[in-house]
Amino acid sequence: MDSRIKAMFEQADRALQQPGRNLSIHPFVQGVANGTLSRDQVRVWGEQTYLYVDAVVPWIGVAYGNCDNAEARGHIWESLLEEATGQLSGTKPHPELMADFAEAMGSPRAKLSSNEALPGTRAMLNHWELSLCHRHWTEGLAGMGYGGERQIPVTFRKVSDGLKEHYGLDDKARLFFEMHIKADEGHGDESQKVVAIGNPSDAGLKRVYNTILGTAEALWTCWMAFETAPSQR
Numbered sequence: 001m002d003s004r005i006k007a008m009f010e011q012a013d014r015a016l017q018q019p020g021r022n023l024s025i026h027p028f029v030q031g032v033a034n035g036t037l038s039r040d041q042v043r044v045w046g047e048q049t050y051l052y053v054d055a056v057v058p059w060i061g062v063a064y065g066n067c068d069n070a071e072a073r074g075h076i077w078e079s080l081l082e083e084a085t086g087q088l089s090g091t092k093p094h095p096e097l098m099a100d101f102a103e104a105m106g107s108p109r110a111k112l113s114s115n116e117a118l119p120g121t122r123a124m125l126n127h128w129e130l131s132l133c134h135r136h137w138t139e140g141l142a143g144m145g146y147g148g149e150r151q152i153p154v155t156f157r158k159v160s161d162g163l164k165e166h167y168g169l170d171d172k173a174r175l176f177f178e179m180h181i182k183a184d185e186g187h188g189d190e191s192q193k194v195v196a197i198g199n200p201s202d203a204g205l206k207r208v209y210n211t212i213l214g215t216a217e218a219l220w221t222c223w224m225a226f227e228t229a230p231s232q233r
């Protein structure tokens with residue numbers, strides 16, 4: 001890998017350790033791991049997360065269509081196929097997995113698509129639509145893969161264990177988390193490959209860096225949605 005690209009990812013690694021970006025220490029994650037959040041707080045997090053998990057699927061399709069490199073398109077295709085069908089992990093469409101979780105927390109399944117996005121969720125939706133549909137594919141893919149998915153295995157391990165231990169959720173209700181713990185394992189390395197293929201200019205690389213941090217920050221803010229629900233257990 002080009003030394004400029006390597007240096008950018010090392011800088012991003014350091015920046016992603018900070019609170020406000022490091023999802024493994026997010027208050028929602030800690031609250032579920034310790035069982036201190038109310039069921040309503042966990043449910044609201046699921047409802048808001050559903051909105052972007054559902055919206056992102058066609059946006060990955062737009063990134064696929066806008067990508068001018070066959071090798072990079074292969075990576076995007078795998079991501080789209082898995083999000084839209086769950087075929088690679090042998091599960092089901094990821095929005096359906098998130099709906100199983102939200103339903104188990106008491107949210108009516110049929111109303112999941114019509115819930116109002118909270119401000120942090122709307123910002124997350126805007127960020128992802130912009131980076132996947134309207135920016136160079138290196139930016140959209142690295143944002144999603146390196147700013148988001150790369151953090152997921154450690155983060156969702158805590159969430160899934162907490163949901164089992166403190167909220168009594170069964171394997172079906174936790175499959176969204178368990179599946180992503182496995183599926184997202186290699187996504188950090190894949191992001192690095194995709195950026196190396198795209199070989200952006202210095203200015204383009206700076207935009208990739210900003211999108212990686214921006215994705216982590218948008219997820220952090222979005223996940224604070226739980227604070228809007230009553231905290232009494």
Ligand SMILES: [Fe+2]
Nearest residue numbers: 082083094180
């Ligand atoms: Fe997913």
